[in-house]
Amino acid sequence: MFIKNISLQDFRNYERLDLDVGPSVNIIYGNNAQGKTNIIESIYVACSVASHRTGKDSDMVRFGSDGYHIKLLLEDTDGYKTEISDEYIEKPRPKRILMQDGFESRRISDYIGVCNTVIFAPEDLNIVKGAPSYRRKFLNTLIMKVSPTYVNLLGNITHSMNQKNAVLKGAKFESGADVNMDLDYWDYYLADLSAELIIYRYRFTHMLSEFAMKHHSSIASSAEELKTTYTSITGAVSVLEAYLSENNIFDEFISRNVSQSDYERIKGILSTHILSKFKSAREYDIEKGVSSVGINKDDIDISLNGLSMRSFSSQGQQRTAALALKLAELEIIRSFVSTTPVLLLDDVFSELDLKRRVSLVSAMKEAQIFITCTDKSFIADELDALTEGKSARYFHVSDGNVISE
């Protein structure tokens, strides 16, 4: 699947943009603060329903406007065309309208995955260096791209957690009210959903670890071992690992080859464990008016030779690990879906040394690529490898105007 045309209305500094792009390499260049990243962001947002820069839809609306509209015309290798459209309106109520070929997608899961993208941006460093929320977002985004059921699962959990927190908040302000029945209901439901979610996240973190380790050892000159491990505040990961090891089914479990009855048993054990954690925290949670235990506190531990990278690694080591993790993401998506994702490279090329650039380029064969840079001569050397003989398209960006060369 590749993008043929990008159409923007009131997105960031673009009042309007209608841009035909090429099927292989698209180089978007220009001075700082002209709107290069905004184009990359618009593609990512329309495909993934989330921005890599902001969690607030309203940030992306052009100053002084009431909403934005992004349309992407896509074409697959058989010449089949489809259009996806992501519109955000602020009035009368903030609303996101996702459409494919003029029909509204009722579920986000129907829409995500029509066009898969992988973005490489300076913000990737946050995966290694930043708060746990960055790693959860990274993992969630990856799983969402390959598994529609995960999108719905995450939506259900978020909704249930909000409901539970509303009950807890109410209990704090209406002391004496008996909220135990309501909390029992939400805890039971949440424990079941959380067990399923932890299984997803545990499996994908394991896959990430394997792929990232491989990429890391080819990029880094040292023989240090990169590892990612899923950690849960509920202690569910230890319970899961104890069960898998006692029953000697770790490999089958990771490769999704356990029987349905084994899967249900594992889910049941995790759910019971999580429920008991919710129960022990209840008194405290009622007092605080908010839930203190849940998958929203989980994290991925990223370590190099057993040492947590967030606390002990240098900036250079963190950058290499972030790149290895993104390459792992790309490889996992490729292994799950048949089409090659569109690759978005925001400002990363100029920041990497030759060895890292080569690793990146070699992972990108056949993909449609969008690259931003300030100086187009920067990437000339690697272009041949990227385009494999096909010609690159250049776009010059100046103050929200794009000139196709």
Ligand SMILES: Nc1ncnc2c1ncn2[C@@H]1O[C@H](COP(=O)(O)OP(=O)(O)OP(=O)(O)O)[C@@H](O)[C@H]1O
């Ligand atoms: N919601 C918005 N409405 C209007 N303009 C915006 C909005 N958000 C950001 N901008 C403007 O967009 C410009 C930045 O665009 P962008 O991040 O794409 O720059 P860039 O060309 O990638 O620059 P750099 O080379 O520094 O990365 C800034 O001038 C900023 O003020």
Ligand SMILES: [Mg+2]
């Ligand atoms: Mg930029």
